[in-house]
Amino acid sequence: MTSEAGTAAAHRAIEAVWRIESARIIAGLAGLVRDVGLAEELAQDALVAALEQWPAEGIPPNPGAWLMLTAKHRAIDRIRRNERLGARLSLLGRELETEQQSVPTEFDDVVDSDEKMGDDLLRLMFISCHPVLSTEARIALTLRLLGGLTTEEIARGFLAAEPTIAKRIVRAKQTLASKQVPFEVPPPAERPARLASVLEVLYLVFNEGYSAMAGDDWMRPALCAEALRLGRVLAELMPAEPEVHGLVALMEIQASRVHARLSPAGLPVPLLEQNRGRWDQLLIRRGFTALLRAQELGGPPDVLALPYGGGGNTHAYHRGFAEAGAGLPRLVAVQAADRAGTVASAIRISKPAHAAAVQDAIEESDGVVATVSDAEILAAWSALGREEGVFCEPASAAAVAGLAHVEIEPGARVVCVLTGTGLKDPETAQRETPPPIPVEPDPDAIAEAAR
């Protein structure tokens, strides 16, 4: 092997070690210096040192421990030179002194116990997805700190310019520092909202990759795998959270069909026409396992709201929950006031075929049939788009509108089933939204118009 090829091989090996260890190293350092931005810089310094030294000296027997120890030494150097961190010096100095006396050989000797490590990793996830940051910033920071992705890889994954992503990450770290966001697992009162923020980031990353499966660049599909991996990590860190298992189940099962959903020509293949031999059975099994965990831990929602229409969905959901045997959600079946002429075309049914079955389901679940006007439906439809970024058909928005007519206990878990995309009823969308703005086919012009 030429020395150049040897260096390239060493760099690839270092990159692999970095991918495996970086999140744990950054998390461990952040636990120590309580500053995520600084922790990442220190870890990067250690990576640079590895890139300088390993090709010549060979990869150390325990590369992860080497990186961690080097980063901790850099931490001392920085702190000695930096007044800002002076207050933390004594604590850090003491820990490192003890460490230097016995050179650790195993990674875990350097990075504290598994439990402590897991806590730090979880804190790193929560802080990377902190609501104080914009969604874009959360995504970039998560991929950078927890995925070990480079700025260039993140930019390619999101079809963005590299400097844009770089700036986004720098600003995110500055925001966390200036707002003094604590490096902690949020207290119980804040946890549901904070966890939702983490799950949102994972799902957005997953979707970005999922929607890009036909692209030429491997980096976009790799986002799917990365989101799934982070979901699995989170499920191990928070095994008692049903929502986490639920998201993992969703991602595993969606991912299982990734390679069956496009024809060789790159066209979408509907679910029922997909070649099931190309479904990934391993992922399906993992998905079901995650689903069972979610079910055992979480049980059904307290309230389930659906558009009524012909009643088929309402009846089927009820029967599904009844057969699952884990309890029944209170059904809210939402009907349009003007059943024959409502704007919500999907529930424009004057004589529901499953009326009797729905009646039984409502009685069994202590549920209710709610009636909403077209004005209410359109208001909910517009609010969903504005506040949640969800473009659904008006019938789906009826489910949300119906909730206003139902008494719901504080803290209840409410699920609204949105059954159709907005593209099923483009006419309403065109009628109810401002007219389109003509724009030149140019990214800057589009960005300008979007403002």
Added chain:
Amino acid sequence: MRFLVTVNGGGAPPDEQLFAEMGRFVEELTRAGVLLATGGLDRGTHVTSSGGNITLTDGPFTESKEVIVSFALIEVRSKEEALELARRFWKMVGDGEGDIRQVFGPES
């Protein structure tokens, strides 16, 4: 990408300490979202198909060094990651033989 990491027989049977270390390693890989499946393998039955004749033979049929006795199916982002994890595994296990092969599943 997926890799099947296999271990051949013939090595010393794991003592209690190695057993515990391996358990920890498996747990760590699970926590890292890397390990998809793992297991040990029986010696099994050997199949030969020749000119329409199918012969099934129970082992032992070959040197244990050439028989796979356990496997791990892992999901990683690069071949180098698979090699690095295999290196860690073998450092723990000591002497022996095995293979690391990329798996072409339903995705390819």
